[in-house]
Amino acid sequence: KAGVTQTPRYLIKTRGQQVTLSCSPISGHRSVSWYQQTPGQGLQFLFEYFSETQRNKGNFPGRFSGRQFSNSRSEMNVSTLELGDSALYLCASSLTGPSYNEQFFGPGTRLTVL
Amino acid sequence: AQSVTQLDSQVPVFEEAPVELRCNYSSSVSVYLFWYVQYPNQGLQLLLKYLSGSTLVKGINGFEAEFNKSQTSFHLRKPSVHISDTAEYFCAVSDAIRNTPLVFGKGTRLSVIA
Numbered sequence: 001k002a003g004v005t006q007t008p009r010y011l012i013k014t015r016g017q018q019v020t021l022s023c024s025p026i027s028g029h030r031s032v033s034w035y036q037q038t039p040g041q042g043l044q045f046l047f048e049y050f051s052e053t054q055r056n057k058g059n060f061p062g063r064f065s066g067r068q069f070s071n072s073r074s075e076m077n078v079s080t081l082e083l084g085d086s087a088l089y090l091c092a093s094s095l096t097g098p099s100y101n102e103q104f105f106g107p108g109t110r111l112t113v114l
Numbered sequence: 115a116q117s118v119t120q121l122d123s124q125v126p127v128f129e130e131a132p133v134e135l136r137c138n139y140s141s142s143v144s145v146y147l148f149w150y151v152q153y154p155n156q157g158l159q160l161l162l163k164y165l166s167g168s169t170l171v172k173g174i175n176g177f178e179a180e181f182n183k184s185q186t187s188f189h190l191r192k193p194s195v196h197i198s199d200t201a202e203y204f205c206a207v208s209d210a211i212r213n214t215p216l217v218f219g220k221g222t223r224l225s226v227i228a
Contacts, residue, residue: 033216035218044218102163
């Protein structure tokens, strides 16, 4: 069974630009969650999508958005990048939701904002 | 809102020695608890989880954790560590009643010394 894949693995952008990250969940998983990981703040929940609907949202500004497609693949977008957006962005999939199901994490996308 | 405190940011331990990584969570009526491990340049992998039932939970790679409701703790233990256990360990909690997304602690860096 293929794991969770994330593309690209590394990205370098400049302030003010926008970026789109992609996540392909494990086949059959309908829930996709996104997290931001930084040394200072640790792992912070961004949002969760289930069957193309955003079901939960973390405490991030509106510059962070996402969507899920009918095949459960998900994208997240960050507009007007700031230096503080530099982080490892992790995607995780689970069967029906992250609260009690095991989440399977991808390797992450390392975003550097210059 | 739920919160998780991992009391030690770094834990050095000699190979074959026992280790305990501490985790405390903010009180809630009913919680789900998880331990995840992150190896360098990888995503997170589930070690074990507590949903209900026995308070002693056994996981992969010889790890176990004990749920203590009165002390709101979920400490992770291993009787004998190996070099390959060197990694970052994250404790996470979710509200079982409201099925909230996982809230992660800031992680404990376990370094196993030969």
